[in-house]
Amino acid sequence: MALLAARPDLAEAQANEILAAIPGHPAGLLIRASARRRLGRAAEALADLEPLAAAQATWPPAHLELGLARGETGDSKGAVEALSRAVALDPALVEGWTALAVQHRLLGHAQAAGRAEARALSAATRDPVLLEAGAALNEGKLAVAEHLLRDRLRARPDDPPALRMLAETATRLGRYEDAEALLRRCLELTPGFIPARHNLAVALYRQTRAAEALAETEVLLEADPRHPGYRNLQAAALGQLGEYDRAIAVFENLLADYPVQPKGWMSYGHALKTVGRQDAAVAAYRRALALSPGLGEAWWSLANLKTFRFAPQDLDAMRQALAGGDLSDEDRFHLDFALGKALEDAGHDEESFSAYSRGNALRRASLDYDADETHRHVLRSRALFTPEFWAARQGWGCPSPDPVFILGLPRAGSTLVEQILASHPEVEGTMELPDMPALAKRLGGRTRRDQDSAYPDALADLDADACRTLGEEYLARTAPQRKTGRPFFIDKMPNNFAHVGLIRLILPNAKIIDARRHPLGCCFSGFKQHFARGQAFTYDLTDLGRYYADYVDLMAHFDQVLPGAVHRVIYERMVAEPEAEVRALLDSCGLEFDPACLRFYENDRAVRTASSEQVRRPIFTEGLDQWRRFEPWLGPLKSALGSVLNAYPEAPAPQERPYDHSGD
Template sequence: MARAQAQEILRVVPDHPQALLIQGLAASRLSDGPAALKALERAVAVAPNYPPAWLALADQRRLAGDAAGADLAYDRHIQASARDPELVAAATALVDQQLAVAERLLRDILKRRPTDVAAIRMLAEVAARLGRYEDAEMLLGRCLELAPGFTAARHNLAAVLHRHNKPMEALAEVDRLLAADPGSASYQLLKAAILGRVGEYQGAIALYEAVLAGYPTQPKIWMSYGHALKTVGRQAEAVAAYRRCVALQPAFGEAWWSLANLKTVQFSDEDLGIMRREAGRGDLEAEDRLHLEYALGKALEDRAEDEAAFGHYAAGAAIRREQLRYDRDDNTRHMRRSKALFTPGFFAERAGTGAPAADPIFVIGLPRSGSTLIEQILSSHSQVEGTQELPDIISIARRLGRAEGRESAYPEVLAELSPKALRELGEEYLARAAVHRKLGRAFFIDKMPNNFAHLGLICLILPNAKIVDARRHPLGCCFSGFKQHFAQGQGFTYNLTDIGRYYADYVELMAHFDAVLPGRVHRVIYEQMVADPEAETRRLLDHCGLPFEEGCLRFYENDRAVRTASSEQVRQPIFRDAADHWRRFEPWLDPLKASLGPVLDHYPEAPAYPA
């Protein structure tokens, strides 16, 4: 009835904002996302100071997976709602992404009105956008202390806690929101994302299914659903979900790449035609374009059209590299500073410190080095649980680096920590990892590859943890990383020179720890594991203090959830021809060879480095 009345009004007054709002809300309830967005976008265009339309548009954009657009619309809602000229000015600065200006204005307001919850929430938004999650969490907590019913602030708090790797705290907040509004798709989607973070994939899948029942035309929800299905090994259903994405939105590059990233899907001529057509559009967003380039690269690689495939991989990587601030020299400086700090005497002076638990097994190295295979072998042992790439060591390192307000304080700040502080950091890591341990097994795996850069920290705070270095031929590892688009992080992989330098720095740092702490790290050479899996598996288990079990050789029968790019490959027996696959692309790898330098000639050993 309301929709019909709105349509009658719009026939007479085509730009009636209230009627457009009603039309948009009605379309949303009928799961017609595109029509809802169209009506709401039109409503705010004709009435830019109409708060309900901005709020509805924020909700609809969030439902469609457009987080940045939703934040912008919510900022405009605040701006339109505020009657205080100072809050309007701060909200305008937020809308314009002038975060320093917004922060200054809001702090000035709060000096005079310290209980202004609107200003506190806006300041928390500034902090979150700057990555200062501790500040955002504190501000939102204060906001809710003053106004417990401020649901927008609670929603913000749940999102901040999720981003800041505090999933259980985030779940508590989102459950409070759902208790008051159990039908909110926005709250359900946030909870599904949090559940996925802690390995509760069945719960996440159920929530995605519930939301899709009401909103079946939202491609980004179908993609998130596909990711969850892929992780638990329901590949056919994951493919169907991704296919649903591209049927709804043919230019949705990330959905095409998600299909390609399964490594088992063969694209048809029709698929290739659609991807090429969409990639050729002049109005395509950069995110869609780069994902389509990667998907086209995989499609053509599967057809043995290697030169064309490499061209698409390089085009996608160039787009992503342009968006990043990665500086290869920063990584080299960190490696050299670590070598200078972590001497035999440094560790000898701190012997016996840290948390004594031997539960963690760290699998480190570079992405695409065979680390997921090692994890799958180990997690097929009755005493070992595979978790995921845990962010906790990196999070602790970043916090230590900011301890004195100086980004460069780490790793040198480790020299100032007392034995008590080192033990507490180890216990903190174990407590944060506990949420991912579901099976009650004695040992668990953390396979965050980038943890190699924090090996000194690991050895200090968890002296009895086992460490396994996964290493693959530099050209195979680096090219495999170069042609892989990662969901987040790994900024060094989008340029052949960058990734070669990164690999060389990694080898030099690991050689340093081999000299300083002999035997502390067990190295698995991927090609040797492929050539003789039983012998290498026995060596691996011996290092971890585990008895041999036949199940470790049948790792592909393990139905555990796997989130990485190798998720489908490790559900199959080892294929020996994969180790040399990079040779097909060798004609285009000269920049990589040059940046690797002597590391390439000495593999699998490390060059001799000056002390």
């Protein structure tokens, strides 16, 4: 057994000698099977382990090794069954809980994986304080876990397990910078603490620091080259860096080794979709559904291709899945969104709207979005960013003209604008970059849940050097996304409309383009869309209307105090007169006209948004008034839009603004 880790070949040879002398010896069979699994021969290992586990029903090591071997052969469901048996027999089996978490993630069971990870953390110690903290983590009592762990670290600041557990708490709370700091300290103390390094790689990835995450993943893969979780993270980080061909190759090798993982096939489909291989993406999503018919995100991924059409049997399969009682909320709302799209395409508008409404209501219930907070942000921004504010800061910031910000609301035509500009030889398209919101979040500091952020008011305290440094930091953060050496690059994060003041302060020569679409068309399109993250206002018609009205109000303010700083593209005008609008767009960016910008659909660059398939076709008009079919049910949206609806494409007159929903 001591030879297993370093020389599994010798361990196998010695186990064979034992078994030659004593056929069927349980420990000999276990050692031989473990050695064969470590040598990459998991199928041979199973020949010993299946009868061994059946005969030794209460021996945890047999069931642990069976679960590990099943996982190696790609049988994640069988692995979960065996590993669950192992940890039920021995709840202190850290390796069993850790492996169980990996297999649950491969199957897409995020909550079960989180519970298993928490049990692994608590099983790794016999310390009563850490056991209590681990139990709190397992039950989702994050505040309790955080309090216990901070108390422990005040007494023992260099306790690696406590550091890692507090980092896990911070990760679940979305405080990835805190998690990173804790994990780096943990690894300073114990560089070989592999689970902590994996946690660090995840924290870096979730901060969109993919190059750093990839470096940590490579260290992990040196220790365990076949680990499916590390390989999935490697592929995800490569995709975040825009290295799609490499990401696809990693997925293909991973799925060859572990073919029975629906989430893996789905992630592979996402990568294929991004590079325009729609038929292959559909096949990958279908493979995921063959393995897990209730995997809602795979159904939604098909719907999200936009140009894909479901067959009648697909509607039956989705309805059957929704009728089942064992669906998670996440699977259920993804299925509702997908069913809504299928019914809309089939012309069943009322039933389609009902499905969309169910999905939105279920998703909204899990989100902590406050429309009043958005409105107060707009009011504070208008109060701060006055003509006097800008006059006092002339010449501040980083002078680089490289970034082109395309902002507004999602589903307003921003991907079309990006594709047009990225077809110009001087402009590189990247993706929706999270770096400006991350800077804003940092400047706002941490607040209690019942308090507004100090942002944007904190910008008044910055001096010229700080503004220049922030602009340079933004350029450094986004540099890994630039692959072509073109002088300009696009940041298409729509939510950056809330940060126009910050953009102008730290990057005064950046171009800003506001992509705008008819409020009912834009908002209803958002209501039909399930976003991976970051658009919490889209799951309620009233929230949507309020958000759109606040956006129009803030942009109108910048039009007034910084005339000409923002170029506006009205989607309906772009569709009606593409050449005139493209010329105006290029002129606003200081670019010469290039005919390739009118043939944007020939550009084969990777596109990561929901419109990825649509922008690979010429401009089309069929989607302009699609919302009219659903107008009977859009009353709450119209009411929330108020005067903004009738004024479109202009903003309401100043005396009608702000549309004050909160009464403050």
